[in-house]
Amino acid sequence: xxxxxxxxxxxxxxxxxxxxxxxxxERVRAFIASGGYAAGDRLPPERQLIGELDLTRGALRKALDxxxxxxxxxxxxxxGTFISRQGAEIGGEALVDLARQITxxxxxxxxxxxxxxxxxxxxxxxxxxxxxxxxxxxxxxASATNWQEYEAQDxxxxxxxxxxxxxxxxxxxxxxxxxxxxxxxxxxxxxxxARPSPDHSSFAEHEAIASAIExxxxxxxxxxxxxxxxxxxARLFEEG
Numbered sequence: 754x755x756x757x758x759x760x761x762x763x764x765x766x767x768x769x770x771x772x773x774x775x776x777x778x779e780r781v782r783a784f785i786a787s788g789g790y791a792a793g794d795r796l797p798p799e800r801q802l803i804g805e806l807d808l809t810r811g812a813l814r815k816a817l818d819x820x821x822x823x824x825x826x827x828x829x830x831x832x833g834t835f836i837s838r839q840g841a842e843i844g845g846e847a848l849v850d851l852a853r854q855i856t857x858x859x860x861x862x863x864x865x866x867x868x869x870x871x872x873x874x875x876x877x878x879x880x881x882x883x884x885x886x887x888x889x890x891x892x893x894x895a896s897a898t899n900w901q902e903y904e905a906q907d908x909x910x911x912x913x914x915x916x917x918x919x920x921x922x923x924x925x926x927x928x929x930x931x932x933x934x935x936x937x938x939x940x941x942x943x944x945x946x947a948r949p950s951p952d953h954s955s956f957a958e959h960e961a962i963a964s965a966i967e968x969x970x971x972x973x974x975x976x977x978x979x980x981x982x983x984x985x986x987a988r989l990f991e992e993g
Contacts, residue, residue, distance in 0.1 A: 777816040779921065780806055783912070783928045785825070785836065787935060796826070796834040852936030860937045861986045867930055868911065869978040875917035876966045876974035883917035887963050894949075895956060903949050910959055914978070917966060954984050 784806060785796070796802065803813055817834060820826045828834045855863075875883070890913050894906035908931065915927035949955070958981035965973035 775921070776916070777808070777812050778819045779924065780808070781813070781816040781820060782825070785820075786928055787932050789936075790836045792836055794836045795832075796836070798833065852933045855933065855937060857937055858990065860934055861982065861989065863930060864934070865979060865982045865986070867926065868914070868982060869975045871915050871918050871923050871927060872962060872966065872978035873971040873975040874920060874923060875914050876969050876971040878919035879917035879966050879969070880919070883913065883919075884963070884967050887913040887917065887966070891956075891959050891963060894959070895951075897948060899948050900944055907955065914962065914966065954988075955981065958984055 781802075784802075790796070797805070799810065799813060802808070803810055806813065808816070817826065817828070821828060824837055826834055827837055879887075887910060890906050890910035894903050894910065897903035897906060912924075912927065912931070915924045918924065958977070961977040962974060962981060965977045
């Protein structure tokens, strides 16, 4: 038990301490990009950001310092952190416009084109830390007490695969794809349970993806991700 507890503690420490400042900044940048913030909007308070981004207070402040130097945010003592006009642009008005024009079916097709290729790159480049972040997301998804929590960890898993590619351009591409996905009008998804069941198909599918990446098997990773996204498509468009 102590060994398992130590392993989990090590996983937690890795996800909360990204390896370099660039990763810290990109994590916060992705949060801003996916949040639909406009110029002048205030970011959530530090305590909330720390929890949502899995960062320490020091790591968060380091990332915010870098984004402030870039002119993407500005801070006022006692009032908070605000999005600048330049920062609002990273949210991508063009991406939001695109999301209004694309159908859910084409969104899934885009994912099936891009994400398997990212998984293949991840299998060639994944570090031990990258695998730890991936498996933490899987652990948290499996223990989610509601669908909203599960979906947040599902997002985290897919982004951790992109991070494992060790290619900032692919990570940025994934973040843009994910932003459009969130903005596409999916309609109302009816859930028959309060939380995912233990045999929810994504759990085994995520395990297959992670295992292939961990084994540094590019084609198995590609195929596992493609199989997973086909399963997602089937649940969205064929069930009910």
